[in-house]
Amino acid sequence: MFNNNAPELEFVAAANEFCLLIEQIDEYSQAHWLDLMAPALLRLEAAITRVRVGLGQPVPSLSLADLDTRFELFAHLKNILGERDCYWSEGDLLVSDGHMTGSLAEDFAEIYTELVRGMMIYEPEGSYRAMAMRLWVNGYRRHWGQHLLDARKQLVDLRRSGRSKH
Numbered sequence: 221m222f223n224n225n226a227p228e229l230e231f232v233a234a235a236n237e238f239c240l241l242i243e244q245i246d247e248y249s250q251a252h253w254l255d256l257m258a259p260a261l262l263r264l265e266a267a268i269t270r271v272r273v274g275l276g277q278p279v280p281s282l283s284l285a286d287l288d289t290r291f292e293l294f295a296h297l298k299n300i301l302g303e304r305d306c307y308w309s310e311g312d313l314l315v316s317d318g319h320m321t322g323s324l325a326e327d328f329a330e331i332y333t334e335l336v337r338g339m340m341i342y343e344p345e346g347s348y349r350a351m352a353m354r355l356w357v358n359g360y361r362r363h364w365g366q367h368l369l370d371a372r373k374q375l376v377d378l379r380r381s382g383r384s385k386h
Contacts, residue, residue, distance in 0.1 A: 225344070228353060231267035232342065235335045235356070238264050242293070242332045245300055254304070257328075258375045264331075265368055273350070273357045290333040297325035307374045327371035334359045 238260050245253055298305050301324055309322035335356070342352035360368075 227267065227270035227272070229344075231264075231271050231356065232344075234260070234263040234267040235339065239332060239335055239339065242297075242328060245297065250300060250302070250304065254375060254378065258372070258379070261368055261372050261375070265365075265372070268356065268360045268365075271353060271357055273354045286333060286337070290329050293332060294323075294325050294329040297328055298323065301325055304378060307370075307377065309370065322370060322374065324371055324374055327367040327374075330367045331364045331371070334364045 238257075241253065241256055241260055248256065305323055305325050306320040307322035307324070308320050311321065338352040338356045338359075341348040341355075343349060359365075
């Protein structure tokens, strides 16, 4: 029998995996963590693109506490990633001013923050389940999906250049 919730459950599992990797970054070597993050991002992207949501109530916006927490996470990730954090974004290549503005730490912090917002209200059978799903899908389409693509591209570039190891 077909399970209509299968894409949703696959996404929640992928989101949990990604969030756990972010939360446990201190338990891995930098290179090993990046090696784990690459397939986790692929699973997250594959899962979110299969989720379908309908219209519904508006989703609450971020609070200042969320912004502070996101910045603290960004700073922690940036410190751990070190020289592997910065990369040339598409905008940098157009501006040609010699400054790299792409940041894996920013990409990961933005994705994590959006996923956790949904996790805070998601329950498989709960009344806010649909709202959490809309938050994730709409957030992916409008914001964190670009961070996911940028991070995936940068991880591939790091691997190609050999900078993901050491």
